[in-house]
Amino acid sequence: MKDMIISPAVEFYDVVTRTHSEGGDALRSVLAEVDPSAGPILDVGAGTGRTVQIIAEAVPGARIVAVEPDLVMRTVLTHRVVADDDLRSRVTILADDAQGMAIPETLSAVVLYGVVGMLDRDERARLWDRLLPRLAPGAPVVVELLPIEQPQTLPPMPYAKERIGEHLYEATLRGEPGEDDLMVLNTTWRITGEEGEVRTVHGTSQWHTFGLDDLARETGLTAERLTLQAGLLRASG
Ligand SMILES: C[S@@+](CC[C@H](N)C(=O)[O-])C[C@H]1O[C@@H](n2cnc3c(N)ncnc32)[C@H](O)[C@@H]1O
Known part of the structure; x- marks a missing residue:
């Protein structure tokens, strides 16, 4: 397993997923058609379990294999x-x-x-080689990507906002091109209360950029866009 960089912003992961819920709705509707008798549903990078929860609700009775390398995320999962x-x-x-x-x-x-x-081109190629032969006929591969197909500068933009108790959590996201196909994404979380600022936390992550059509080419599957960020890959016919 590769060494993972733990972002100090990891504690706010579930605040982000509450703000951005469209991908979860898309996942729910694709999975509603799945026949769980064909085999388990694999959730790779299961994080804190948001997607596991959606899978379990959308496909009653399905067995789920949740893969998560990061200790902090896996602890919450x-x-x-x-x-x-x-x-x-x-x-x-x-x-x-x-x-x-x-x-x-x-x-x-x-x-x-x-x-x-999180995977570079070679790592993705190896993943498809191992994964695709295991798909039951018609099994969907549902993806959620960043809507950034090439490294670029992203000016600071509001990213998440949530009140928890007496504190307001507000995140700003900005991005800059990294090496090769990488984007470097920086988040700043400001937590404020009645008396003003409580604390500020900076997080950084990296993302290899590509689009849904690139994944269709890499996998040989047919792609269908579900939302700005979510897409469905499936064998045609
Ligand atoms: C943005 S989170 C998504 C979590 C969850 N799937 C969701 O949508 O809420 C990405 C997750 O992928 C995990 N991850 C990072 N690199 C990975 C790798 N090489 N293989 C599997 N998971 C990885 C991270 O630890 C993190 O939990």
Whole structure:
């Protein structure tokens, strides 16, 4: 497993996913058609379990394999799974990355939300080589990507806003081109209360840029855009 850079902004991950929920709705509607008897649903880069929860609700009875290499994210994931009788009976958690994970023999669906851009071209090629032969006929591969197809400068923009108790959490996102196909994304979280600023936290992450059509070319699957960020890849016919 590659060394992972832990961003200090990791604690705010679930604040972001509350603000940006369109991709979750798209995932729910694609998965509603899945036949779970074909095999488990694989959730790669399962994070804190947002997508695991959606899969479990959308496909009652499906077994779920949740792959999450980061200790902090996986701790929250395990907390969420163990606290719920239904999730605890259906979700298997693997502490691996996409490059090293064991893949079940046959998969009824694959969820790749917010994770494909963590992989460079060679890592993606190896992932497709291992994953595609395991897809049951017609199994969807549902992806959520950043809507950034080439490295570019992103001026600071509001990213998330949530009130928790007496504090307001507000994030600003800005980006700049990194090496080769990389974007460097910087978030600044300002937490304020009645008395003013409580604390400020800076986070950085990197994302290999490409588009949904690039993934269709890489995989040989047919792509359908679901939202600005979410897309569906599936074998045609
Ligand atoms: C943006 S989060 C998405 C979490 C979840 N899928 C969701 O949509 O809420 C990306 C996740 O991918 C994980 N990740 C990073 N590199 C990875 C890799 N090489 N293989 C698998 N997961 C990885 C991170 O630890 C993080 O939890």
